[in-house]
Amino acid sequence: MAAAVSFSTLTAATAAGAAPHSAPARVTRAALDPSLVSGRGADLGFSEQEAENAVTNGTVIGPGTDAYTLPAEASGRSAVSLKPGQYVEFTLPADANAITVRYSIPDAPTGGGITAPLDVAVNGRDHRNMTLTSQYAWLYNEYPFSNDPAAGPLHPDWWTTECACVPNATTPAPTFATPFRPNHSFDEQRLLLGRTYHAGDVVRLTAPAGSTAATTTIDLLDSQQVAAPKVDLRAANVLLFGADPFGYRDSADAIDKAIAFARKAHVPVYIPPGVYQVNRHIIVDNVTIEGAGSWYTVIKGHQVTLSTPAPDGSVHTGVGFYGKDASAGGSHNVHLSGFAIEGDVRERIDTDQVNGIGGALSDSTIDGLYIHHTKVGIWLDGPMTNLNITNNQIADQIADGINFHTGVTNSAVRNNFIRNTGDDGLAMWSEKTADANDVFDHNTVQTPVLANGIALYGGTDLTVSNNLVADPIREGSALQIGTRFGAVPFSGTIKVANNTTVRAGTFELNWKIGLGAIWIYALEHSIDADIEVTGDNFLANTYNAIMMVSDFSVKDLYSITNVHFSDIKVDGTGTSVVSARAAGNATFQNVQARNVGAVGVNNCGSFHFTPAGSEFTLTDLGGNTGSGTTGPWFASWELPNTITCDDRPPVVAPPAPSPWS
Structure with missing residues (x-):
């Protein structure tokens, strides 16, 4: 964790003068050097790059583990927050024609989410627009949660640790504040780039000036080379039964x-x-x-x-x-x-x-x-x-x-x-x-x-x-x-x-x-x-x-x-x-x-x-x-059963993992 933070600080500080191709790609798995997790987990052909390790003129947030905060929900417990006009850029580690961006933008003041633009450019050109949304993010309150950031306790008779609410009381203690327990704040979106780019090409994500989102938080970028579409001429093609590939009409009956x-x-x-x-x-x-x-x-x-x-x-x-x-x-x-x-x-x-x-x-x-x-x-x-x-x-x-x-x-x-x-x-x-x-x-x-x-x-x-x-x-x-x-x-x-x-x-x-x-x-x-x-x-x-x-x-x-x-x-x-x-x-x-x-x-x-x-x-x-x-x-x-009980011992933040010799 400490090593990642120092790297992020260095790249952020030098971002303003960075030119395309100036920063090497830093590929991770679960925000770690891949060698530390070799042979473990899934391999689906994409490369993960954490935003906190990338070049940015935004702000690195985290690391942090406190629940209901953006760093805690970010991969590696850290991310990059962009104000309108700011960017984060990633150097591709291998050929890629597709990316996935994991991000968070604020909720609407009364809930329900907002949309905001994100500019995607490769090598300073080939601009494409993504429309980010928080409509599928931001839950609040106690289980099973609410979409309303102003909601009071859903279960006034529950013991609620964060607000010192009194059980069986209908009015919470004055310490209760809204939004209460904001969580599930990230989302992701995929984008086909329309052509293949190569190792060393630079993908820049920019929150445009005038964005409807006060902040756009980028957690990571996954990049990959997606194979050409599969074709099966010997199958029952749903188009022959009336399915609409443009999504205007419901295709359920045609698929049936x-x-x-x-x-x-x-x-x-x-x-x-x-x-x-x-x-x-x-x-x-x-x-x-x-x-x-x-x-x-x-x-x-x-x-x-x-x-x-x-x-x-x-x-x-x-x-x-x-x-x-x-x-x-x-x-x-x-x-x-x-x-x-x-x-x-x-x-x-x-x-x-x-x-x-x-x-x-x-x-x-x-x-x-x-x-x-x-x-x-x-x-x-x-x-x-x-x-x-x-x-x-x-x-x-x-x-x-x-x-x-x-x-x-x-x-x-x-x-x-x-x-x-x-x-x-x-x-x-x-x-x-x-x-x-x-x-x-x-x-x-x-x-x-x-x-x-x-x-x-x-x-x-x-x-x-x-x-x-x-x-x-x-x-x-x-x-x-x-x-x-x-x-x-x-x-x-x-x-x-x-x-x-x-x-x-x-x-x-x-x-x-x-x-x-x-x-x-x-x-x-x-x-x-x-x-x-x-x-x-x-x-x-x-x-x-x-x-x-x-x-x-x-x-x-x-x-x-x-x-x-x-x-x-x-x-x-x-x-x-x-x-x-x-x-x-x-x-x-x-x-x-x-x-x-x-x-x-x-x-x-x-x-x-x-x-x-x-x-x-x-x-x-x-x-x-x-x-x-x-x-x-x-x-x-x-051993075998000495009482060594310390109910809540002091916590010492562990250092970043390293290879085991």
């Missing part, structure tokens, strides 16, 4: 007709380049639907208010591809690829079925989609089995990125990129029925605004491997294994292997303590399945790297046992390597730690402080190296 024909003829459905208006669900079963590529084929809809609520509780509908409900047998043999879904969801209503992909899809694949501005990118309700989700990008969701809900089995999510979700990036939620034998592998999750990067809520024989999770913001962290939300207990083996987290271990606003980058949480059941955490790297943790915790109200009911950590690297903690706030036990082997900000083990157990020691036992299996503030992080005097 193409699907019906394709099923009879045993051919795929092809949606050629264009923007197709679709304002309801397309029901899919035993069909292949392929676009020309997600940059060319866009299925875009308006959110539609239903005249009466649907049986499932929805009060809106919108664009989405849905399998049949599991109660009706679900759908099978569905293959979706090569198109974008652009939704129109601006508020969180959990009963609404306004997801990009939904229903139950067995023996199916979802590949190469771009899903934007829906409630949840992909939400599957089981029982269902054998679904593979690969090579997709999901951005700017009101809730989750991908959720396996209830009895999803033998399914995998691989090589997907997920950014700016309003809830968990990836989740397996075994509500009532266990998810089993599922895998989340080689995915990247960045900046989940609420909850966790990757979460497992109950289930059997689950694997989370080779993922990269960066910059979780509040009320969650990077990785969670938790018994909550009505989930069945864990069973079998839960494997968390070879993942990298960065700038996780966040501050829990309700508890007012720091979490771990990985936190194991016993809320509704004890956790006693075989949990294997192996080969993971926890980098630049704001608070702890590892946490075992039970809610205080159930701390004497539930415990966490049979957890095994091995071959772990911890580089930087604001507080401890391990925080134990529950009864139970765990083993540690070859856990290397450095740049630890507090005592290595913060062992509170279940807070009874018995003469026999903590109720949480840590077992040293050897090879645990590195130091905390009191000597070796895993000192012999701490």
Whole structure:
């Protein structure tokens, strides 16, 4: 973090005299040197460049981790703020004909968002205009949030940490101020450049003079070379069934007709380049639907208010591809690829079925989609089995990125990129029925605004491997294994292997303590399945790297046992390597730690402080190296259950991660 700031300061100071091609490209992954995350996360062919590392005459903001601020929600916890007339410019690291800009502009004073221009120029010419919007950003207040920046408390009887509101009172304390808890402030937009530019060419983003946005905050630029559109002459082309590629007329009925024909003829459905208006669900079963590529084929809809609520509780509908409900047998043999879904969801209503992909899809694949501005990118309700989700990008969701809900089995999510979700990036939620034998592998999750990067809520024989999770913001962290939300207990083996987290271990606003980058949480059941955490790297943790915790109200009911950590690297903690706030036990082997900000083990157990020691036992299996503030992080005097409890130790900001020799 410190190195990035000094680089940003240098480039900003010299920006006024900079000429095109004067600044080298600085490519990162999750705002880190790519070598630090090699082999982890998704690879979808684009190069990330952080604005704080670029040439600018604007203002670098951050780094910062305080919730409800722009730096906290930015990749790398830092960004560049532009006033009208200011710019930030990026040197292309490789050939590119397309860019994605992640940005934030202010909300309208009464909510609902504004639009503002952004000038895109390459090498000082070839100008193109982007119209930025905050219509899909800026939520406020308590869950499930409000679009009104002036709204008072949504739940006056809730304990609200930030405003000292009195429970069961209808009038908040005078300390309450609006806008209250502004969040979900960033959005992204993609642009085809119309031709290929080359390494060393300079892309300048300028907030034009007279912009309607008082500030335009640029977080990053992704650049890539997009392949030519795919053509399939042997498929059922939706144009032949009346679809409108210009988006003036609704094309849902035409797509339905193409699907019906394709099923009879045993051919795929092809949606050629264009923007197709679709304002309801397309029901899919035993069909292949392929676009020309997600940059060319866009299925875009308006959110539609239903005249009466649907049986499932929805009060809106919108664009989405849905399998049949599991109660009706679900759908099978569905293959979706090569198109974008652009939704129109601006508020969180959990009963609404306004997801990009939904229903139950067995023996199916979802590949190469771009899903934007829906409630949840992909939400599957089981029982269902054998679904593979690969090579997709999901951005700017009101809730989750991908959720396996209830009895999803033998399914995998691989090589997907997920950014700016309003809830968990990836989740397996075994509500009532266990998810089993599922895998989340080689995915990247960045900046989940609420909850966790990757979460497992109950289930059997689950694997989370080779993922990269960066910059979780509040009320969650990077990785969670938790018994909550009505989930069945864990069973079998839960494997968390070879993942990298960065700038996780966040501050829990309700508890007012720091979490771990990985936190194991016993809320509704004890956790006693075989949990294997192996080969993971926890980098630049704001608070702890590892946490075992039970809610205080159930701390004497539930415990966490049979957890095994091995071959772990911890580089930087604001507080401890391990925080134990529950009864139970765990083993540690070859856990290397450095740049630890507090005592290595913060062992509170279940807070009874018995003469026999903590109720949480840590077992040293050897090879645990590195130091905390009191000597070796895993000192012999701490074992097996010495009480070392410091409820809220001072925080020491960790240095930037570096290669491990």
